[in-house]
Amino acid sequence: MPIDVESNLLIVDDLPENLLALEALIRGPGRAVYRATSAEEALALLLDHEFALAILDVQMPGMNGFELAELMRGTERTRHIPIIFVTAAGRDSNYAFQGYESGAVDFLYKPLDPHAVTSKVNVFVDLHCHRKALRHEMDALAVANRKQEELVQQLRHTQRELERAVRMRDDFMSMVSHELRTPLNTLYLETQLRQVHVSKGNLESFAADRLPAMIERDQRQIRNMVRLIDDMLDVTRMRRDALSIQPKPVDLAALARAVVEGLKQQAEAAGSAIALEAPRELPGVWDEFRIEQVLTNLLTNALRYGGGKPVEMVLRDLGGTAHITVRDQGIGIAPEDQERIFEQFERTDDSRKHAPGLGLGLYITRKIVCLHDGRIEVESRPGEGSLFHVELPLQAATKTATQVRT
CATH class of the missing domain: 1.10.287 (Helix Hairpins)
Structure with a gap:
């Protein structure tokens, strides 16, 4: 795609009338001409602007054109700017050699030939425009390549997700x-x-x-x-983001006692016992059915993987928050699996060996806890059992799964 490129041209001469005459020859559409009457002024302009070409008068008081060119060649920012020297001296070969050694690409001789000036300037302006266009295309190509690579990565990720879903x-x-x-x-x-x-x-x-x-x-x-x-x-x-909660006043302590009583036969079948430590009352506002699911899922898992050893549930009122812990003394969970077990259909290799299951209980439990603005964590080591922590605000907000991000 063609792009509009403005070319900055720098002309340096100690005589203002020479600058005016030279500017009249080289100005044109898409060009900005900057004038400097000394090498010092030229250096200041070179620091502030990018130039397509610099036309330097050789014979200037103070720092001459050759010295200015050597300074330009010694600086990374300006070393690539083409330099044309303007001189009233003859076409002496030693003089020309000194100019080319200083970094010149060409010479203009006084009195200036308008056709030679415009022709040479046009060549360098066209080169600058082509370089700019090429750089723009290369940048666009690099951006396209990055986007293509990102797209490839996204496609690979999508493919992995699809394979995982299958x-x-x-x-x-x-x-x-x-x-x-x-x-x-x-x-x-x-x-x-x-x-x-x-x-x-x-x-x-x-x-x-x-x-x-x-x-x-x-x-x-x-x-x-x-x-x-x-x-x-x-x-x-x-x-489908359709799971919602319906909070109402609940006595969590009474609910916990009912859940423990309901799991008594399952505990006996597992050769275990459930010990409950709870205050006489722990009132709050929650969805009773969903919180019962949380307690049941945690205790069922503790019995299932507890190795027949006692299971303990503790309830505490921490001032605005109900804190629930469920501890077992079973197979435990490796650190690398402790986040994964809260995802759907995820189970550890050890858990598959000990008991059947879909791997949904902890996933559902975390979703319910989050719907109540709570949080759930696990502390565990292989062979040392597991300790699950649940914190529930005493006042739960009514929300649906669309408002939950876990």
Whole structure:
């Protein structure tokens, strides 16, 4: 693309009438002519402007044109400016040699030939314009190359994200199939076994004293499936920014006691026990259902990976903030995994070996905590258990997932 380039020309002569005459010959569209009556004035102009050409009178009082040219050649800013000397001396070869040695590219001889002056100046102005245009094109090319490289990097990042999304989808479908198949298979086997008993007339298996245990087994498998489905629905809502909270007055201490009581059988099955330390009351304004999810997810994880050792939950009122900690003494979490575990479908290698799961519990937990303007952190080392910290303002703001950035 053509660009408009203005060329600055510097003319230096100690006689003002010579400057006026020379300027009349070289001025034209796209050119700015700067005049200097001494080498000192010329140096000041050279510091402030970029010039396409300098025309220097050789014979000036004080610093002559040759000396000015040598100074220009010794400075990085001005060494590349073409210099034409103007002289009234003859075409003596020694004189010309001294000029070229000082940095001249050409000579003009007095009296000036207007055609020679304009021709030579036009050549150097055209060269300057071409250099400027080439530099502009090179800069534009460099910018285009940088943008192209950025685009390539973005495409590579997008490709990696798409590949990761495909892997996550496949892993998710595999995990869901596996996780739902387990309780479904159990229920299916139970119904087949009952059908066999009924067909053989063996009704003792359905005696009143056996029914509660049978019903409890069924309910446990159904609860497992319902929880898996609820987790998947919550993740879907989060992706659509549709997960919201409905705060209302809640006694967190009473809620925690209810959650611990509800997990008693699960704790017994894990060979563990849950110890709760809480004040008699801890009132606040939260979404009770969602906070129950937080407490349940943290305690369930502690039981699942706690190695059958005691689990402890502590509630504190820190003056405007409710502080919850859940500690287990299980497999622990490596430092490099402690941020990753809060992402969806993310699980550590050790956790996969110890228990099945979709890797959604902590992701959902953090989202809920953030919707309440709270925060969640974990302290852990492999083999030394984990300590989860949750802080919840006593007054939660009503918001949706679109307002949460984690």
